[in-house]
Every structure is written in structure tokens, then in C-alpha cells.
Amino acid sequence: MFGFPRLMALLGEYKGNMPVIDLLLGQLAEFTGSEWEQEDDVTLVTLRRSESSGESEIITMSTPHIDEKPGDSDWRVLTEMSIASEPGNERQAMEQVGQAVRALNLPERRLEKLKTAVAEATMNAMEHGNKYQPDKPVTIQVLVSQATLMVRIRDQGNGKPIAEPHTPDLEAKLAELQSPRGWGLFLIKNLVDDVHVISDEHHHTLELILYLEGDNYGSKKS
Amino acid sequence: MAAKSLEAQVRHQPRVAIIDLHGEINAFAEDVLNKAYAEAESRRAEVILLNFSDVDYINSTGIALIVSLLARARKSKRRLLACGLSDHYVEIFQITRLVDFMSVFPDEKSALAEEGRASITSSPE
Numbered sequence: 001m002f003g004f005p006r007l008m009a010l011l012g013e014y015k016g017n018m019p020v021i022d023l024l025l026g027q028l029a030e031f032t033g034s035e036w037e038q039e040d041d042v043t044l045v046t047l048r049r050s051e052s053s054g055e056s057e058i059i060t061m062s063t064p065h066i067d068e069k070p071g072d073s074d075w076r077v078l079t080e081m082s083i084a085s086e087p088g089n090e091r092q093a094m095e096q097v098g099q100a101v102r103a104l105n106l107p108e109r110r111l112e113k114l115k116t117a118v119a120e121a122t123m124n125a126m127e128h129g130n131k132y133q134p135d136k137p138v139t140i141q142v143l144v145s146q147a148t149l150m151v152r153i154r155d156q157g158n159g160k161p162i163a164e165p166h167t168p169d170l171e172a173k174l175a176e177l178q179s180p181r182g183w184g185l186f187l188i189k190n191l192v193d194d195v196h197v198i199s200d201e202h203h204h205t206l207e208l209i210l211y212l213e214g215d216n217y218g219s220k221k222s
Numbered sequence: 223m224a225a226k227s228l229e230a231q232v233r234h235q236p237r238v239a240i241i242d243l244h245g246e247i248n249a250f251a252e253d254v255l256n257k258a259y260a261e262a263e264s265r266r267a268e269v270i271l272l273n274f275s276d277v278d279y280i281n282s283t284g285i286a287l288i289v290s291l292l293a294r295a296r297k298s299k300r301r302l303l304a305c306g307l308s309d310h311y312v313e314i315f316q317i318t319r320l321v322d323f324m325s326v327f328p329d330e331k332s333a334l335a336e337e338g339r340a341s342i343t344s345s346p347e
Contacts, residue, residue: 087249091279112310120282170319173289174296180289183282183318190317 002031025139029080075143075150082137083122085130085155093122093140097151100142104149104212113191114151114210120184120191121153121206124162129155129204149210154203161199162206165189226279227251230258238337239267240330244276247284255287259294268300268341271333275306285318292323301325305333 079100130136165185194209228251239262327333
């Protein structure tokens with residue numbers, strides 16, 4: 001059992017260099033290993049005392065934290081990881097997610113698409129959310145239910161919501177009327193079956209969804 | 223996993239310059255790609271062929287670099303071709319519509335053969 005003594009020791013050693021919830025989820029994932037089958041939700045609550053106004057702020061995060069769909073009541077965490085926000089580290093994320101979902105036997109092309117979407121979302125999180133500050137990691141959870149695979153990618157960017165993905169204007173880019181960049185979210189949207197974008201004042205979270213069965217299976221053709 | 227840097231070599235043939243790319247096309251690739259392209263242009267090649275057969279990763283920043291090369295080629299009335307992409311990256315080129323502006327071939331041989339046919343067709347009689 002992970003247990004209260006371990007929890008108290010971790011909190012006692014906590015140096016404040018990353019969100020405490022991310023630290024604890026990472027430690028829990030390390031403790032259980034990737035083969036563990038989660039039987040119930042894990043809910044963590046942190047209270048932060050504000051020095052300036054005396055107000056308390058409550059941040060909650062539960063895992064799973066998903067709008068449940070039919071067949072999605074049995075989410076299982078395949079793996080969780082924390083990626084330092086340094087250029088190039090999206091490769092590490094995509095390979096680790098690829099390893100974690102290997103047992104699902106996704107068709108090769110579908111797996112490649114998922115890995116590219118994970119890399120792009122991780123890159124966005126490191127660059128735009130965490131401004132490539134290595135001490136601000138990107139956290140990634142891979143969850144699966146009977147019908148759905150979800151990769152949840154979270155940064156520590158605050159305030160500004162993530163823009164809705166739009167179709168880049170290639171003609172304008174080729175005419176050098178627009179920056180050649182701006183492909184990340186568009187690619188993500190086109191590579192997975194569904195994308196949920198969640199922003200709050202502390203984090204941006206992208207949930208990349210692949211349907212494993214049913215009418216929506218492979219809606220972005222494998 | 224450390225990012226692999228990009229290496230590029232340029233081979234010149236009559237009318238065509240071939241850029242052999244090795245490694246990853248990401249933000250770190252910009253200088254190498256631009257230098258290789260400048261070298262390819264230097265002998266007034268009409269066609270520049272990007273050979274991706276030893277490239278195993280292209281991210282969205284890499285796509286932006288390719289868009290920049292394509293813009294440069296169009297400005298100087300050169301044709302930019304691609305060969306050797308994996309099926310996955312052919313699909314990425316389709317999603318981004320790069321295939322609408324640059325012909326994509328399975329390998330160098332088929333790209334050069336098609337280019338040879340195109341040059342005969344367009345030659346003045």
C-alpha cells in the first residue's frame with residue numbers, strides 16, 4: 001500500500017519545485033508500475049494560503065477526470081510520466097506513450113498518428129505553456145477504457161486559454177504573408193479522433209482521444 | 223531520448239540538385255537545412271529534390287522549415303520535390319497540403335525519372 005506514512009514523508013521532503021499534485025501522481029505511478037489496474041478514483045486536493053489577501057485557493061484534480069461516455073466507466077491508468085520542458089523532449093514523450101499502449105495492438109498507422117499527436121501536444125505544452133523552463137515539467141497520463149484510449153497532457157501555463165485549432169492558410173505562408181509556423185494544433189486535430197482542450201488559471205490540458213471500438217472507431221481513418 | 227541533429231549532403235546533377243537528409247527535422251535543423259538549400263541553389267539547379275529516406279522524425283517546426291524552403295523555391299521559379307518519405311509522413315504532407323505544391327515520390331529513382339520525362343516534354347522543339 002502507498003499509505004499515509006509515505007505520503008507524509010513525501011510532503012515533508014517537498015521542495016516546492018513542481019506542483020505537489022504532479023509530484024504525488026508521479027510517485028504513485030512509480031509505486032504502482034504500469035501494469036496496475038486502478039479500481040477506484042484517486043482525488044487529490046491542495047490548499048494554498050495566499051499571503052497577500054488571506055484568501056485560500058483550492059485546487060483539485062482527480063484521476064480519472066473525464067466526461068464519462070457509455071463504456072467509459074472503467075478507466076485504467078496505463079502510465080503516467082513527467083517530462084522536463086526542454087527542446088527535443090517531445091521525442092521521449094512519444095516513445096514512452098508508444099510503449100505504454102503497445103499491449104492494445106493498435107494498427108501501426110494509427111499508432112504513428114497517436115505518437116505524432118502526443119509529440120506535438122507535448123511540444124506545445126513545453127514551449128507555450130511552460131516557456132521551456134526545465135523545472136516546470138509536462139505531465140502525461142495514458143488512460144484506457146473498454147472503448148477509448150486517452151492521453152492527457154498538462155502544462156503549467158496559466159491565464160491565456162489555448163486557441164481553437166484552425167486550418168493554416170498554406171497559400172499565405174508560401175507567399176510569405178504569414179509565418180510558416182502554426183501547424184501543431186491543426187496536426188493534432190487531424191491525427192486523433194477527438195481533442196478536448198481544458199484551460200484553467202493554472203494549467204492547460206489537452207486530452208487526445210482514440211476510440212477503440214464503436215461508431216467512432218478510427219474516425220480519422222487508420 | 224536525445225534529439226538527433228540533422229545532417230545534409232548535396233549532390234549536383236544536370237538541372238537537378240539532390241539534398242540527402244539524415245536525422246530529424248525539427249527546430250535544430252534550420253541552419254543545416256538552409257545551408258544545404260543555398261548550396262543546392264548555387265549551381266542554378268532548376269529542380270531541387272529533398273531526399274527524406276534517412277529521416278525518421280519531422281515535427282511541426284520541421285514542417286514550417288519545409289514550407290519556408292518551398293516559398294523560397296517558388297520565389298526563384300524552381301521546383302521542389304520530395305522523395306523517400308515514410309507512409310506516415312506522406313500522410314502528414316497530405317494533411318498539411320504540402321503535396322499540392324510539391325510532388326512527392328517513393329524514391330530518388332522515380333523522382334528523377336519523372337523529372338526527366340517532364341524536362342523532355344517541356345523542352346523547346
